[in-house]
Amino acid sequence: MTLTSPLGHTQKLTSASDPVLEIKNLSVDYGYGYDDDPVHVLRQVSLTLGRGEVLGLAGESGCGKSTLAYAATRLLPPPGLITGGEVHFTDRDGRTTDILRLNDAQLRASRWQDLAIVFQGAMNSLNPVFRIGRQIADGIRAHRPEVSQKEALERSAELLELVGISPDRLRSYPHQLSGGMRQRVMIAMALALDPQVLIMDEPTTALDVVMQRQIVEQIAELRERLGFSVIFITHDVSLLIEIADRIAIMYAGEIVEDAAALDVYQRPRHPYSSALLHSFPPLRGPRRELTGIPGSPPDLSRLGAGCPFRDRCAFAFDACAKVNPELVFPNVPGDDPRRSVACLRHDPAAVRAVGEEPLPVPAELSAR
């Protein structure tokens, strides 16, 4: 049938030179500023997702990772407001569109077909009064009106099989499924129109570890077969290291480090990434005393000049209060040229520009 997804392209397509989604200088405010000043929750964020790549987006709650995903897909509810930036989507034929400049009809057609989202708390995103088969079929027919209901249901059955659920579950209501199964139904729905980008917002947070492992394996396997790109949002960095090709770490509305997954783990360059990795007690290896990160995340409505992490940072110095660092190539010889970090320890030029003396990169942030 016409809807069957092209299972042909199985070659590993991981290259930064072939971007499928490019986010450029995206800024988002919350609040319109009638009585209060708006809060700048995303400030000039740029991020590129390569074709076939799994990009992890990590950070604590309130750092703007979900906002970034919703803004890039124009799903941000009020009072969220996109105040600037571009989001370029390149489809398989090489045509590029700016999602932020699509009109409503184009946007409606593009959603789900080009970019699909698996929401946070996907367990509750299903409509409780409709059978799941109908819910999947609805989505298909909204985008492909020429498809009959029967065909759409057949396709729904295929999709359920794809995520390891028996097709006779089509006639089940959401409450008859377990949490893990509902999560998989959501993934099946997201894949219904063979999207090129799948955004997953904390898809495993509500599940226990065994189920989390099953879902993560499923995603990896499906990506291999269907060749889509994934933005995987979570606060669990150790999970990301396992499944992501590249990780972007966010803090207070900005990306502070962007590097290959194993580089982030073994050679973190930003003090926050390094501290975050030391916030999880290890299950194996020597038991060691861990400290977490002192203080708490900053109030985004009261951010002044300077680096937002400086109050909690072990390596802060005078310049950190004066300039907010920008993403630069780490000041460590021999690093992967594609990685970047936003820390003044790696950016002597910015330090000199405000009349301070640059300090060297500490040993903790220059491991090889």
Added chain:
Amino acid sequence: MTRPETPVLQAVDLQKHFRLRGVGSRDVVHAVDDVNLELRRGHVLALVGESGSGKSTIARLLAQLVPTTGGRLLLHGEDATARGRRAFRRYVGRVQMIFQDPFGSLNPVHPVRYTLTRSLRIHRGRLRGAALEGALIELLDRVHLAPAERYIDKFPHELSGGQRQRVAIARALAADPEVLLADEPISMLDVSIRLGILNLLQDLRDRLHLAILYITHDIASARYFADRTMVMYAGRIVESGDSESVTQDPKHPYTQLLVRSAPDPDDLEARAHGARGEAPSLVRPPSGCRFNPRCPFATELCRIEVPPLMQVGEGREAACWGYSDRPDRPVLDGSAESGAIA
């Protein structure tokens, strides 16, 4: 390990079956069955299990927030079942609970001072003036909210999640308890401040010699924080022992699955692959071992008889027939072939 003293709080054959609603319904949810546990002064016991395994029910039973349907609770070796309001108050003064959600467990219309004062007055009698002020400052100090003046007149919404959880802990300490029941105390907090709370609880254990029950779904944090770890599956304890051995050398097939499923960036190869199945319904739990439908080693014996906890090493127990000397016992593939768990 020597254990001369009697445990502060002890549960013997604890059982909780919830009646299902419905006219004439005889069905019950087997939430907790045959649980024995001991909380000792200056020790942390971790209770690990997935959601729905009954671990929070145990905390609520131990706090006597819900009545048991079987088994006994002993406080210093004596029956502790509180009958009536005053007995319950006395019991609560010795056994305090910390909840998962510090956003929900503090009353938003009262400042920190009110919340703590109330707990102090209820459990320590009429404190006034300088004595009260001193007690409040000492409490905030103990949970590392210093200087106390900065926090004492704040409302919950003015505090961060970690600070709120500290206030909740201070409120529990106001009763001067012997036992702290911490039900997922860090799972709602930002990752960067979780360790701060665990380290605080560890500090309280050492300084005040509290007995702490730490309930969690994160077995790595149990290893970090707890002296002993018990693993629950579908309402039953399946394994117990000191935390280090339980996490490094799990004996029960379920614990093995749990440990191998946890993400570990250091060891990307040794993952459980192809794990399948889900926790069973507790209305009609599987007969025999409740893990048998998912267990790769299960035999006829596992499907018929419930395995008791058996000694599997120094201070360690596992409820698995594989460790019995029955002739028809299942053969556990002891090698760390993760793929075997299917």
